[in-house]
Amino acid sequence: MSAKNVAACAATVLALAGGFAAPSSAQPGPNALDALCGTLGWPRALPDVTGQFLSQTIRLGALGCWTNVRGVAPDGGDPVSSPTGTYRTDFRISAMSPSPGMTARRDEMVTLQLTPLDPTTPTGVQPCDWVSADEAGALLGGPVHAEPLGDEAGSVDISCSYSRGLGDTGMQSELRLPQSFPVSAAAQLEMATRGKNGTAVDGVGVTAQCVSEQTTTPPSSTLVVLLGGNRLYRVTSWYGTSCDELKHFAQIAIGRIGA
Known part of the structure; x- marks a missing residue:
């Protein structure tokens, strides 16, 4: 680590x-x-x-x-x-x-x-391989630095952070496994999107919602996707990324993770 x-x-x-x-x-x-x-x-x-x-x-x-x-x-x-x-x-x-x-x-x-935690524990997965730095950079408009988080063996919440090094401009791609939920992935999605400025998104996962939170600091957009096997995928971007762009990003990632 x-x-x-x-x-x-x-x-x-x-x-x-x-x-x-x-x-x-x-x-x-x-x-x-x-x-x-x-x-x-x-x-x-x-x-x-x-x-x-x-x-x-x-x-x-x-x-x-x-x-x-x-x-x-x-x-x-x-x-x-x-x-x-x-x-x-x-x-x-x-x-x-x-x-x-x-x-x-x-x-x-x-x-x-x-x-x-043992800092020498080998990594279990490679979350930054789900979407490469070049692919993320194409969406964010320039070269990015990709940093895996929670990629050690035993982790149930695995992510990759992409940053352009320009303030808060960046994205985070995250997969939560069945052992990470207090109830279930479906319940987590419903709680996360209830009462938010959300829009249903077709063509990705079992079901998906895109949530715009423009009053947060920084303003953000998040696509939350329910996957098979009681898993949840989420991609968040700061400063103006559209739901369609997040959907394209998620389709790349989920194609490599497995729906």
Whole structure:
């Protein structure tokens, strides 16, 4: 894992530890998730999250519906509830209690044993191969730098960031796997696009919505695509990329990922 990837993971887990999701477009807010979780049958079986990154598992991840999750770092501290800035690295979940598959109430304590991420862990996938830097540059109007994130083994939220190095001009291409959702990919898409300035987009994935968020800083457009196998693909661009352009980008990526 590169130093930049470690920093990105650290920023994410610090945001999560402070109780806030890392900023991104077309994401469901905590109130929407809480409402959805409240409709589920409880107690319910715990998913198996061993081997996953802590930052991808709590809050908006697979354990997002459980309200009493704690982590145990090697120093005995709890990165989940510690003040922002206490821990500057992400962690991998090595064990959990209760065990995967056991039923637990929504407010029942779920304890995660944690180990630091190993920066020498080999990558598992190559997300920047889904759309090459040249292909992304053609859309963004010039050469781009491509940086993979979450490409290590065990990651369930995998992305590639493309930047022209001009302020916030850039794109992010992201694939979320089945183990990343608190409920399901379909529920995540519905939450992410509900009440937004969204438009249905045909011809890509099972179903897709393009969301324009021009009041955010920077203004952005996001195409969220439901894929087969309980997966979700998302591409976000800042500053004026059209839904048609995002659709073309997504078609290239999904053609290589698999619909």
